[in-house]
Amino acid sequence: MASTDLKENKASDDEQTGTAMSGAQMILKALTDLGVDTIFGYPGGAVLPIYDEIFKQDKIKHILVRHEQGAVHAAEGYARTTGKPGVVLVTSGPGATNAVTGLTDAMLDSIPLICITGQVARHLIGNDAFQEADTVGITRPCTKHNYLVKETEHVPDVIYEAFYVATNGRPGPVVIDMPKDVQIEKAEYKRSGHQEHRTYRPQVDGDDAALRKAARAIAAGVRPIIYSGGGIINAGPEASELLTEFAKMAGIPVTSTLMGLGGFPASDHQFLGMLGMHGTWEANHAMHDCDVMLAIGARFDDRVTGRIDAFSPGSTKIQVDIDLSSINKNVAVDIPIIADAASALRSLIKIWKEEKLSANQPPLVAWWDQIERWRMKNCLSYTDSDKMIMPQKALERLQHHIEGKQAIIATEVGQHQMWAAQFLKFDKPNHWLTSGGLGTMGYGLPAAIGAQIAFPDRLCIDVSGDASFQMNLQELGTISQYNLPVKIFIMNNEYMGMVRQWQDLSYDGRRSHSYSDSLPDFEKLAEAYGIKGMSVEDPAKLDETIKEMIEHDGPVLLDCRVAKIENCFPMVPAGAAHNEMLLAGDVIDKPKDDEALAVV
């Protein structure tokens, strides 16, 4: 138990030491000293002492969400756009369990978060006390690390350490479980002054010999490719600049995972688009046929590789990752490099220049010719209609209207997410918020809120689906309360479109429970929250409506009624190889369902 016999008489000339503070005061002081400006949270009995301290100060802004899951996703959106860790505060029991989906999401997408959970008083732990949950037990597998603070004097050190752990190495969420009596009890505020963690020291710089070997292998490649992932974003904007510099000096095509979009400019000719299940024809074919692959900050996820034994069969694989466990997990690599993406790219550039490797490169003309032939397939083409808004068209027009505006885009999960990844263009990192690893419906709206809080003047859009939107729609209340000018662009196809697509392709069109029955009137729903609601279903009105949405000074919900039965292509079917991709109009006949084809 914590020592309560304080040295209160100790001179308070040094503010850092000798001052008796409650655990709750310590939390606020440590967070303030660490530069935290925003907390996303929701109060409850077990965090009342912390809320009381929040009330008494004005350095840290608290954003009240409407559900704890929303708090965590908002913190993810904040973290992903700013590069700083997001901070969450929730109460014990149901507050903590409601946060679990968000924590798991952050774990899988390597988002740095600190989540402070209230806990029942120490002497009640294990007694099934009111609103007691074994938070450290429940969150152990879905956090990078977690703490139960048992001694008040440890509060400052634990908070500093949690920040270190969340942001160093492969980032991730960290939970700090704070018993209520620890929040109340007074102790001396002191930092032990130790390194940020006693032993945890992730390797940042790669092995020089391996990096040299990698640079030479890339230079020797006749069909080289860079496959970049979310690690580029996590490594900071500099990593994106270095990636661009390296790809340019080597003249190599770049493809990106869903999580890595924006790490390399989409408008650059060397960018092949996203790879994987709904990746482009050119990206997937280039991955399949390449002779040397530089995977950087990417983890060979099953949505990326397709059938694993047919994945890029003839290539020398170089993998740069900060997490040793990501290397050789799914795919055997030839040159593993444990390093931070920015550090590794800096070294590769240096070695490339030093060894004048451009001079050693074989001509890549034939490779680029081949890539151009793949590009000519025009794999994202679709049949437009003047009777209904095609979802691809909606996103093409959205892209047109946000061009050059540095918009931050969040998405939910489903077809609209994949279309957004295909049709929206990201030239910079930190502008794209999506749930990649966990695929969490309901992520986008709160994530857009978090981004908007971080960047009040930027255009923040949640590209949403009719089903996903309903998973966290209570956050309309948060948007309204803080008058956040978030734009909600619901691609309403009246279906859980992605589920329906799979049912049509794999279950003979038996659309079991994938129809979005009893949808609310989204326009009116927005209005009920005091938010401007709009809708559009006539393709002729699409442009003016999107323009009005963007230009409106304040939050808008646009119910964009799109074609109901449209499949997302290209598609690598389950269990197929990259070069067995399906395109629109290929192989699968659309079900002839006139009613379903009609627009709402």
Place this chain on the structure above:
Amino acid sequence: MDGANMKEIGPIARHTISVIVDNEAGVLARVIGLFSGRGYNIESLTVSTVDTAHETSRITVVTSGTRMVIEQIKAQLDRLVPVHKVADLTIEGDYVSRDLALVKVAGVGEKRVEALRLAEAFRAQVVDASRDSFVFELTGAANKLDAFVDLMSELGLVEVARTGAVALARGSDAL
């Protein structure tokens, strides 16, 4: 999905892995949760503090898997925040590994005499005796213990308690 099965199909080998961890609450749960969560096997797992300050604990885990799975297990262990060191004794040179077993045998007459005679041959200690039972204590490599328990099963074996393996690399170096 079962982590131990979805990987390359290669020969499955048994590995003894030493893990040095911070001696803090929940660290064992983290290690065990990692094995169960990712579908790795645990054949045995032992843990105890090993320094006088009680700051670190040593976990010895015996597991099995293909080469890729074993590499994954080590990498996954290594990235747990309170883990300091991970060593695969099986591939890092010679090592000694010992289990301790307590074996209770009940019987009278011929069988009782035979049990005692075999215990001597195995250098087992008698740590408890009654008129119709013994508890033997035996240390050794796992297969020696297996053999002893096997023999006792015909001589009135009642129950067995075993520690699982503890292991150290041979030679003068520490982990």
